[in-house]
Amino acid sequence: MITALLVVGILVFLIVVHELGHFVVAKLFRVRVEEFGIGYPPRAFTLGKIGDTEYTLNWIPFGGFVRLFGDVGDDRHGKGSFADANRGAQALVLVAGIAMNIVAAWALFAIALHAGIPRVIDSATENESARLIIASVVQSSPASVAGITIGDEILAVRDVSGSAPTVLTPEAFSEFVQTRGGEELELTYLRGQEEKTTRIIPAHAVIPEESGKPALGVAIVLVSTESLPWSAALREAVPATKNSFVMVAQGLWGILEKAFAGKPSLSEVVGPIGLASIVGDAARNGVGEVLKLAAFISVNLAIINLIPVPALDGGRLALLGFEALTRRGAPRLALQAFNAFGILLIVVLMVTVTYQDVARLIFP
Numbered sequence: 559m560i561t562a563l564l565v566v567g568i569l570v571f572l573i574v575v576h577e578l579g580h581f582v583v584a585k586l587f588r589v590r591v592e593e594f595g596i597g598y599p600p601r602a603f604t605l606g607k608i609g610d611t612e613y614t615l616n617w618i619p620f621g622g623f624v625r626l627f628g629d630v631g632d633d634r635h636g637k638g639s640f641a642d643a644n645r646g647a648q649a650l651v652l653v654a655g656i657a658m659n660i661v662a663a664w665a666l667f668a669i670a671l672h673a674g675i676p677r678v679i680d681s682a683t684e685n686e687s688a689r690l691i692i693a694s695v696v697q698s699s700p701a702s703v704a705g706i707t708i709g710d711e712i713l714a715v716r717d718v719s720g721s722a723p724t725v726l727t728p729e730a731f732s733e734f735v736q737t738r739g740g741e742e743l744e745l746t747y748l749r750g751q752e753e754k755t756t757r758i759i760p761a762h763a764v765i766p767e768e769s770g771k772p773a774l775g776v777a778i779v780l781v782s783t784e785s786l787p788w789s790a791a792l793r794e795a796v797p798a799t800k801n802s803f804v805m806v807a808q809g810l811w812g813i814l815e816k817a818f819a820g821k822p823s824l825s826e827v828v829g830p831i832g833l834a835s836i837v838g839d840a841a842r843n844g845v846g847e848v849l850k851l852a853a854f855i856s857v858n859l860a861i862i863n864l865i866p867v868p869a870l871d872g873g874r875l876a877l878l879g880f881e882a883l884t885r886r887g888a889p890r891l892a893l894q895a896f897n898a899f900g901i902l903l904i905v906v907l908m909v910t911v912t913y914q915d916v917a918r919l920i921f922p
Contacts, residue, residue, distance in 0.1 A: 566619050568852045570596065572662060572859055573621030579658030580624045580651055587647040590627035590638030597622060610638070626651075645882050652871045652878070659860035663802065666853035668795035673846035674785040677794070681727070681780065688782045690726055692747075696764060699775020704745070704758045706776060711748040717741055728778045735760050739772025802857040810861060868898075 574596060584591050590610050595601075597616035605613040610627075628639030635642050640651070671677065682688040690712040695702050715731060716722045717738055723730040735743070739760050746755045760772035786794060840847040866876040 564848070568848075568855060569620050570622065572659065572852065572856050575658050575662045575856075576655040576859060576863070577622045577624050579654035579656070580626075583651045583654035584624065584626060584640070587643055587651065588638060589640045589643055589647070589651060591624055592627050593623075593625040595623045595625070645878055648878055649875060652875050655871055656860045656863050659856045659863070660799065663853040663856040663860070664795050664799045666849050666856060667798040667802075668788075668791045670846045670849035670853065671786045671791040671794050671798070672788055673844070673849065674783050675844075675846040675850050676781045676783050677786075678779045679782045682782060686782055686784050688780045690728065690731065691779055691781045692776050693779045694777040696775035699764045699773070700758050700761050701774040701776045704756045706745075706747070706756070706758075706774075707749070709749070712745065712778065713748055713753065714744075714746040716744045728780055731778060732773075735774055736771050745774075799853070799857065802854050803861065806854075806857050806861050810865075 577594070581591055581594055592610065593612045593614060595614045595616050598618035598621060599616050600618075602615045602617050605615055607613070626640040628634040628636070628641035633641065640648065643651075676691075679686075679688060692701075692706060692708055692710045692712070695706055695708060712726065712731065714722060714726070715734060718741065723734045739762060742757050742759050744755060745758050746753065748754075758774060760774055762770065762772055764773040764775045765771070840851045863871040866872045
């Protein structure tokens with residue numbers, strides 16, 4: 559129950575932040591905002607009214623919305639009409655929601671880094687604790703054959719004589735392995751809460767570009783969970799947000815490539831039910847991990863809203879661009895059909911993804 563409430567809370571917060579962007583910029587350009595709703599209709603009750611805007615709480619808790627006077631397909635004109643605002647103002651109102659999700663992601667990453675989450679560092683300071691983590695494993699390498707997987711924490715490495723690196727850093731570990739080609743090494747590592755030991759022999763030609771050097775076939779990084787001061791956290795949140803954008807964009811492009819190749823697959827897409835499991839895992843690792851996940855979801859919302867699909871901001875921006883090129887507005891009936899198609903597509907996708915979430919629970 560707590561995990562479910564946490565999922566709803568994260569989604570509502572991020573979508574309300576998105577809609578707040580539309581709301582603020584609409585107000586700046588004197589576009590009338592008729593309603594700012596938390597949740598989706600039917601309406602539960604009205605929180606109040608300030609000026610022309612009603613503030614409401616609605617029964618369906620997954621998000622929020624702003625209702626603009628003269629919005630797309632509304633065809634109402636006059637003072638404060640969105641339809642009568644110049645196209646530059648309309649574009650800024652639409653982009654503002656996406657911008658707010660980007661800002662929210664940056665802020666959430668900064669708070670998470672200040673709270674203390676795992677982050678890759680070049681070297682540990684004197685009072686900083688750090689762990690040596692497996693970042694990747696080369697297929698069919700000695701490490702892969704020995705059962706080493708991504709995320710394992712290296713605790714120790716020794717040769718047959720009992721020698722070990724004096725300091726366990728990525729550089730010291732690599733140098734130790736490279737000078738013991740063909741020798742059996744004892745590797746102790748932590749997976750989850752379980753400590754394991756395996757015997758492994760470094761081999762040549764494991765890494766093509768370094769074929770002359772013995773290797774285990776792993777990439778290792780130094781990871782720290784120490785809290786960052788606010789100044790450093792705000793600075794480090796910028797590349798964290800950028801890296802998340804790249805990761806999400808690459809994942810989305812991979813899905814689109816499969817679809818264009820005639821092999822559509824949504825197996826890697828997670829819906830609200832699947833998200834509950836991910837949020838639950840994050841919650842068990844502390845508040846920092848929950849904030850980091852919320853930041854990642856915010857990046858997802860920003861990118862998804864950029865997709866030129868009807869009913870999303872990207873689709874509305876594409877329509878606005880079309881109107882700017884043709885120098886005339888689209889017919890009202892066409893706009894309504896355009897939006898109805900977009901909503902239907904989103905509903906179909908949500909049903910499909912939810913079905914897959916349930917299937918994963920039943921047949922893990």
